[in-house]
Amino acid sequence: MLGYLLKRIALMLPTLLGALTLTFVVIQFVPGGPVEQLLAQSHMGRGGVYKSRGDTDAKQIEELKKLYGFDKPASVRYVDMLRNFASFNLGRSFTHDKDVWQLIKEKLPVSISLGLWTFFISYLISVPLGIAKAVREGSRFDVLSSALVLIGYAIPGFVLGVLLIVLFAGGSFFDLFPLRGLTSDHWAELSWPARIRDYLWHLTLPLTCMVLASFAEMTLLTKNTFIEEMRKQYVLVARAKGLSQHRVLWKHILRNAMIPLVTGFPAAFVGAFFAGSLLIESLFSLDGLGLLSYESVVRRDYPVVLGSLYLFTLIGLGVKLLSDLLYMVVDPRVQFGAVGK
Numbered sequence: 001m002l003g004y005l006l007k008r009i010a011l012m013l014p015t016l017l018g019a020l021t022l023t024f025v026v027i028q029f030v031p032g033g034p035v036e037q038l039l040a041q042s043h044m045g046r047g048g049v050y051k052s053r054g055d056t057d058a059k060q061i062e063e064l065k066k067l068y069g070f071d072k073p074a075s076v077r078y079v080d081m082l083r084n085f086a087s088f089n090l091g092r093s094f095t096h097d098k099d100v101w102q103l104i105k106e107k108l109p110v111s112i113s114l115g116l117w118t119f120f121i122s123y124l125i126s127v128p129l130g131i132a133k134a135v136r137e138g139s140r141f142d143v144l145s146s147a148l149v150l151i152g153y154a155i156p157g158f159v160l161g162v163l164l165i166v167l168f169a170g171g172s173f174f175d176l177f178p179l180r181g182l183t184s185d186h187w188a189e190l191s192w193p194a195r196i197r198d199y200l201w202h203l204t205l206p207l208t209c210m211v212l213a214s215f216a217e218m219t220l221l222t223k224n225t226f227i228e229e230m231r232k233q234y235v236l237v238a239r240a241k242g243l244s245q246h247r248v249l250w251k252h253i254l255r256n257a258m259i260p261l262v263t264g265f266p267a268a269f270v271g272a273f274f275a276g277s278l279l280i281e282s283l284f285s286l287d288g289l290g291l292l293s294y295e296s297v298v299r300r301d302y303p304v305v306l307g308s309l310y311l312f313t314l315i316g317l318g319v320k321l322l323s324d325l326l327y328m329v330v331d332p333r334v335q336f337g338a339v340g341k
Contacts, residue, residue, distance in 0.1 A: 008324070012317045017082075019313045020306065024081065027302055028074055081306065090307030095299050100307035103292070110281065110288030113182060113199075117207050122215040127261065130222025135249070137227060146220075153216035157209040158279035164205045165283065177205050180285040206284045222261060229257045262326055 062071070069077060084091060090100035129149075133142045168176045178184070182202050187195055229235065230253055238248045278290035289308070296304035 005321075008321050012321075015317060016310075016313050020082070020085070020310060021078075023306060023309055024074075024078055027305070030300065085307075085310050090310065091303035093296075093301055093304050095296070095301045095304070100303050103304065104289065104308065104311065107287060107289045107292050110182060110286045111290070113203060114206060114210060114280070114286070114288065117203060118210045118214055121207065121211050122218060125211070126215040126218035127222050130219045131226055131249075133219070133223040134226035134230065137223075149216045149219050152212040155212070157212070158283060160212060161205070161209045161280060161283040164208060169205060178202050182286065206280050206286060209280050209283075218261075222257075225257045225260055226253060229253045259327070 069080070072080075081091075088101070090104075092099055093103055096103055129145065133145055136142050164177075165179065167173050169179050178201065182199060183195070184190075184198050184202075187198055190198060235248060235253060238252055239245075243252075278294050280286070281288045281291040292304065293308050295301070296308065
């Protein structure tokens with residue numbers, strides 16, 4: 001197992017290096033870098049008309065390039081980036097004038113809240129529902145629940161978000177939920193029970209959008225996995241021996257059917273944590289990592305773009321390794337020593 005771990009970790013390095021290199025190369029050809037954007041903003045006159053200042057612009061450009069390190073060749077900047085990232089120095093944001101890692105930590109509470117709750121609620125709904133659908137395959141309950149699940153999955157999260165805002169957040173009908181932040185302005189003055197209620201009150205609408213978009217796939221995966229296991233020979237043998245349906249389901253089928261679900265926990269968590277939150281964060285004014293990444297790309301804030309990519313790639317590779325290790329925990333028949341033989 002140790003040899004397998006070392007081999008996998010060694011394979012992570014080329015993947016990480018490739019992702020960073022490709023992004024760095026693409027950035028070199030993107031027009032309108034941070035220097036040009038800063039100059040355009042500083043020289044924007046009334047009515048949004050750009051006013052050039054001739055030689056002053058050239059001097060400012062040279063000073064800004066030196067300040068941000070763009071006066072160095074791309075190869076030197078690339079080596080400096082790799083050296084800094086190796087010591088987990090992610091650089092400093094051009095736009096926010098903050099350390100990138102500090103900036104990411106400031107945005108984490110929003111992403112953690114959305115990701116954790118989406119992950120847990122999705123699994124708590126989809127796994128029991130998928131098992132119930134598998135046991136009642138072809139019944140009216142199975143057909144109706146499948147229709148509802150697929151309808152929920154077909155509605156884009158941002159469309160559902162707009163609908164919920166119109167209906168329940170001060171739109172044309174009811175004003176029941178807030179539209180900004182994770183907590184109210186007076187949150188620090190509340191008691192702990194009131195703080196919890198306020199926090200959940202703010203999360204209700206964005207979580208509804210994210211959960212409906214994420215649990216359908218897991219529900220159908222659970223159903224199909226259980227159906228596949230129920231049709232295998234060992235289940236027929238167990239029933240022929242006189243075991244009850246309840247015992248066959250929970251003692252024999254569950255153990256094998258849960259393997260793809262349990263090993264998918266890390267990937268599902270990271271997917272809920274980082275993916276699909278940009279539009280939801282924008283709709284509900286939640287200042288998280290999704291919005292930060294998008295704004296960094298638009299503003300050409302390269303340290304944030306590369307630093308976020310580096311961190312997300314590391315997490316993704318670690319999660320993939322953890323998923324593989326979970327196979328051995330769930331199914332002891334998996335032997336890492338057999339890999340590559």
